[in-house]
Amino acid sequence: MRYGGAEGTLAVSGLTMAVKKGEFAAVVGPSGCGKSTLMKLVTGLYIPQTGTVSVAGERVTEPVSIVGMAFQNPTMLPWRTTLDNILLPLEIVEKHRGRIRTHRKEYAEKAEHLLETVGLKGFGSKYPWQLSGGMQQRASLCRALIHEPDLLMLDEPFGALDAFTREELWCVIRDLHFSTDVTVVLVTHDLREAVFLADRIFVMSARPGKIITEREVHFPRPRDLEIMFEAEFTDVVHDLRGHIATARAQQAEAV
């Protein structure tokens, strides 16, 4: 995938990866290696000049509607209540667009239920600016899930949060994944986050990004935060850190 025409930035090249249905995958790599580009390719926001992307067995040629997305910046619309922000994708995704007008109450109940799941019961009537950053991020997870996506794409959704809130949200997303059969792809800079949450971790090279290592994480589920203090956990984190350090060093040599 190259941005800006033939002379533009080659963001990812030779990138091959496969995520199984229901799996929790994490993608880690040096800064600027093309992680967000990968997310945009999977969701059909960009179509690669060469190569193919498939989601649920279908080649991606346009934005994919069975995907829910959450980013580092929750970007809630300030003039809509939290509940109305969560319902927003339903007004856009064609499958729901017709129904939302006639069945708004039903969808609002679903949104309220999701808010309860992420610990925001009763906050639907608040405006985004009345919520803390962590609360907004929880609400944005609800927005990503309201249309019951088969695939949830998370691009550093916890990056801007303090350590405690981040760990709380790891548990929220762990439970959401455990209680549904949603497939998750998480891009993160945080190796502990990747190892705590994922079944499979992909390490990307420096730009142009490709997968240099793929590692399965076999810790039993449900995982408790305490697992992060175990030697085996630290070993996996160290191993990943080594791969990323090598990728960064190669990048520095290439400059």
Ligand SMILES: Nc1ncnc2c1ncn2[C@@H]1O[C@H](COP(=O)(O)OP(=O)(O)OP(=O)(O)O)[C@@H](O)[C@H]1O
């Ligand atoms: N819309 C765009 N137009 C031109 N270049 C872009 C565009 N989006 C990304 N790039 C370039 O593509 C490369 C990969 O960017 P991308 O955002 O995918 O990396 P990343 O791994 O997500 O970065 P970070 O770790 O800093 O979040 C970078 O060099 C970036 O400048």
